[in-house]
Amino acid sequence: MNTTVRTGPISLRLRPRAVVAGTLVAVAVVVAAILAVGTGDVRIAPGEVIRTLFGQGDRATEYVVLKLRLPRTLTAIMVGAALGVSGAVFQSLARNPLGSPDVVGFTTGAATGAIVQILVIGGGPLLLAGSAVGGGVLTAALVYVLAYRRGVQGYRLVLIGIGVSAMLVSVNSFLITRAEVTEAQRANAWLFGSLNGRSWEHVGMIATALALVLPVLAAAARNLPLLELGDDAAKGLGVPVERVRLTLMVTAVALCSVATASVGLIEFVALTAPQIARRLTRSPGPGLVASGLTGGLVLLGSDVVAQRLTDGQVPVGVVTAALGGCYLAWLLTRERRG
Secondary structure, three states: OOEEEEEOOEEEEEOHHHHHHHHHHHHHHHHHHHHHHOOOOOOOOHHHHHHHHOOOOOHHHHHHHHHHHHHHHHHHHHHHHHHHHHHHHHHHHHOOOOOOOOOOOHHHHHHHHHHHHHHHHOOOHHHHHHHHHHHHHHHHHHHHHHHEOOOEOHHHHHHHHHHHHHHHHHHHHHHHHOOOHHHHHHHHHHHHOOOOOOOHHHHHHHHHHHHHHHHHHHHHHHHHHHHOOOHHHHHHOOOOHHHHHHHHHHHHHHHHHHHHHHHOOOOOHHHHHHHHHHHHHOOOOOOHHHHHHHHHHHHHHHHHHHHHHHOOOOOHHHHHHHHHHHHHHHHHHHHHHO
């Protein structure tokens, strides 16, 4: 059941269950953030974390919380949100729960661009981010062109994306095996995805990307429910299908590429977050806000697990890959039975 809220000429349709579920997930993100900030070599109680965030902590605690751990936590939330939103868009466009940027190779393409920069070109963090975004965009363009046959069908996009992803994984492995030991170790560590050493510079980069991309995505995403009806039905309702689809793909690729550039290759967050959000909200549409919140919670929760169970020795990408692999096996089994 929907509820319509009107404010002057503006009306907003809300689903009460979606609002409640989104609010609960947002509260869970805040709780997980407090736990994450208090987790590390020096454990800080949640109450002390809250007091420090409000400017009532001592100097040593302020340094640990504000300088070292808060940037890492905020980066995890925003990167997870970017992956969650990106995954929701692609799954909606493909009309397939496997239509995720990490399954169809877009994040792998971003990783290839970053590895080429690390091992071949060289340069600083800004060039690394640009190379990752460029790799993701080029990969998306290649998959789109190969999948286009009088429109883009979901299963064709997924299958071609999986094939392109497999080829890019081989390219990444080849580049690493041909590199010097120190450079290969750096590239290989980046491939696993890690939040270690995240600073306010990384927070600023991902926050700027979200501020630039999300408004464009939100404007185009109004047509996502119509695109899920099929191209013919959407065209009959006056939607410029290919233009809207291309806008959504470019913005979603930009989100997952910037996320990859910020922390490395994070697997399965973009796959699992939108599906979890749909089951929580029971919404027929993609639910971009709920998917973003769920993505932030999944990545931040995985980081807390990695720090508490392994003392930070295991990168967060390993934890998300383990959890996501179990989810993917369940999803494939469910799809086969369906």
